[in-house]
Amino acid sequence: MMDYFTGSQPSPVVVHGGRCAIGPQETTYASLQIADGRVTRILSDSSSLAIASPDCVEIDLSGFLVMPGLVNAHDHLEFALYPRLARPPYRSYIDWGTEILSEFSDVIAKHRSVPKEVRLWWGGIRNLLCGVTTVSHHNPLWAELQREDFPVRVVAQYGWGHSLAFGGDLRVARAATPEGCAFIVHACEGVDEKAREELWELDRLGVLDDRAVLVHGLAIDRSGVELMQQRRASLIVCPSSNDFLFGKLPDLSLLGDISNVALGNDSPLTAEGDLLDEVRFAMRSCDLSSQAAYRMVTEAPAAILRLREAEGTIRVSGRGDLMAVRDTNRDAADRLKMLSLNDVEFVMLGGCVQLASEKVYERLPLPVKKGMEPLWIDGTMRWLRAPVKELLSAAEEVLGVDGVCLGGRSIRIPAGMEAGYVYSNSR
Ligand SMILES: [Zn+2]
Incomplete structure (x- = not known):
């Protein structure tokens, strides 16, 4: 990736005027002070005056519901620009993985010639657009x-194997996993x-324990759930991908008995949309309550992934990772079931504004606007702290102009009058 600098904000930030989600069903009008990437104070007073200092950057989020940045428990960031690739239904991921390599070899070869770092940045942006910060x-x-200026935080401490079929020796991968991860x-x-x-094969290999995090688990039955409970293993479900590939949904009334379950x-390549689309899909198709869904994209993945900085919550000394949507007088869990990318108007990562809608952008102090570029996505305009223009050109060079889709959505640089408007306001 090219040289690119964030408009990192060394001075403290105060986010004020908004209603803050303290939990899935608890909100309070509050001012948040963020310094050195962390929430340093939460004042139950929506006025910023009490904590603002002269060098403090103030951001007015009146009319918005401020929520913790979401945690996406499962993604493969380099595939963000790919279309869905499959001729379903399949019996298992082994059939799917084997078939796409031969059936879609041309599509795969073309996408692979987009530089990997460019694809990874689009993977970060795809998550950022829907309020994901981790x-x-x-x-x-x-x-x-791991770059400081990557659009979202990527979990850096973990062990992994692809799968039993495609992951080599999982005992070696498990042994290489950092302690406590x-x-x-x-x-x-x-x-x-x-x-x-x-599941039973993983157990025989000795890798099914309290550190094990299984992704999908679609075929786990009642006895499998009991084994997961005994081993205190965790699960990440991705319902829209399962539905697409196998025509089957995870049974959350069964799998929900596993102590820790997150939504990824x-x-x-397989998912229906972004994390917010996945949340709505899961609530609609898997009979998931809004409180359960909220937990599955905030505190549950933070616990499963062993995150230790209060990710998925808004807390003093926790990460200054926030998102904001228009306040409709509902609590965060209730609001979540209606949300899509179009609703996410503000995202902050460690105290740095990473995304703003036009409405929020107008309210930002000039130094914060610096380094943000506009992106048009399926009719929605967003300001992002990313070299959007450069990233899009690099992708278009391979995939063609109008050939670039991000998670199935068309993207472009705002053109014509839009561009005149946005650039005159940004420079
Ligand atoms: Zn996966």
């Missing part, structure tokens, strides 16, 4: 993902006996 990337932790592996992704049997938004 992502668990399932694949190697490429250097690009999650060991993440795709498992039981399918509807056949082989997929069901995978797999890559666009």
Whole structure:
């Protein structure tokens, strides 16, 4: 990736005027002070005056509901620009993985010639657009993902294997997992006996324990749930991907008995949309309550992924990771069931504004606007702290102008009058 600097804000930030989600069903009008990336004070007074200092950056979020940045428990960031690739239904991920390599070899070859760092940045942006601030990337932790200016936080401490079929020796991968970190592996992704049997195979290998995090678990049955409970293993479900590939949904009334279950938004190779689309899909198709869904994209993945900085909550000394949506007088869990990318108007990562709608952008102090670029996505305009223009050109060079889709949504740089408007306001 090219040289690119964030408009990082060394001075403290005060976010005021908004109603803050303290929990899924608790909100309070509050001012949040953020310094050195962390929430340093929460004042139950929506006036910023009490805590503002002369060098303090003030952001007015009156009329907005401020929520913790979401945690996406499962993604493969380098596949953000791919279309859905499959000729379903399949019996298992093994059939799918084998078939796409031959059936879609041309599409895969074309997308792979987009530089990987460019694809990874689009993966970050796809998450940022829907209010995600922390992502668990399932694949190697490429250097690009650890850059200070990467659009979202990528979990850096983890162990992983792809799966029993494609992951080599999982005992070696498990042994290489840093102490106290999650060991993440795709498992039981399918509807056949082989997929069901995978759980028991993991147990025989000795890698099913309290650090184990299984992704999908579609074929886990009642006895499998009991085994997961005994081993205190965790689960990440990705319902829209399962529905697409296998025509089957995870049974959350069964799998919900596993102590820790999070919702992940797999890559666009299989998922229906972004994490917010996944939340709505899960609530609609898997009979998931809004409180449960809220927990599955905030505190549950934070616990499963062993995050220790209060990710998924708004707390003093926790990360200054926030998102904001228009306040409709509902609580965060209730609001979540209606949300899509179009509703996310503000995202802050460690005290740095990463995304703003036009409405919020107008309210930002000039130094904060610096380094933000506009992106048009399916009719919505967003200001992002990313080299959007450069990233889009790099992708278009390979995929063609109008050939670039992000998670299935068309994207472009705002053109014509829009551009005149936005650029005259940004420079
Ligand atoms: Zn996956």
